[in-house]
Amino acid sequence: MSEIDTLLKKLLDNVQSEEVGVEDYPIAQKHPDWIKIGKDKTYADITLENVLNDTITAKELRISSDILKKQGDIAKAGGRPTIKNNFLRAAELVRVPDERVLEMYNALRPYRSSKEELLAIATELETKYDAPICAGFVKEAALHYERRKKLKGDN
Structure with missing residues (x-):
C-alpha cells in the first residue's frame, strides 16, 4: 500500500468515524466519551456524591448543543427526520x-x-x-x- 493509499484510508476512517447512526444510541452507554460536563469533567464524573458535594453543579449538567445535534443525526439515520429537526431547534435554544x-x-x-x-x-x-x-x-x-x-x- 502506498503512502497516498494509507493517507486516504486514514482520512476515510476519520470521516466515517464521525458519522453517527442508530447503532450509536443510546449515547450515554455507547459513547460516554462524547458527553462533556462543564469544561473538564466527563460522563463518568456524574455521581450522586459529586452532585451533593458541589463538585458538579446544575449548570454543568445542562445538555450540550453538540449532543442534541448527534441525537438528531441518530434520529435521522433511524428514519425520523422530523425528530432531527426538533433536536436542531433544541440545540439552538441551549444558548438562550x-x-x-x-x-x-x-x-x-x-x-x-x-x-x-x-x-x-x-x-x-x-x-x-x-x-x-x-x-x-x-x-x-x-x-x-x-x-x-x-x-x-x-x-
Whole structure:
C-alpha cells in the first residue's frame, strides 16, 4: 500500500468515524466519551456524591448543543427526520437563558404580543443567540397571528 493509499484510508476512517447512526444510541452507554460536563469533567464524573458535594453543579449538567445535534443525526439515520429537526431547534435554544426562553414562550401566546414585538424576538434569536431556525418559527408565528387576528389588541 502506498503512502497516498494509507493517507486516504486514514482520512476515510476519520470521516466515517464521525458519522453517527442508530447503532450509536443510546449515547450515554455507547459513547460516554462524547458527553462533556462543564469544561473538564466527563460522563463518568456524574455521581450522586459529586452532585451533593458541589463538585458538579446544575449548570454543568445542562445538555450540550453538540449532543442534541448527534441525537438528531441518530434520529435521522433511524428514519425520523422530523425528530432531527426538533433536536436542531433544541440545540439552538441551549444558548438562550432559561428565563428568556420562558419570556419568549409567554410572548408567543395569543394576544400577548404585537407583530413588532414578535419580530424583535425573532431578530434577537437570530443575532444574539445564533438561532436561525427558532427565529424563523417566531417570524412565521407573527405572520399567522396577524392573519388570524391573534396579536395584542386584536381581542
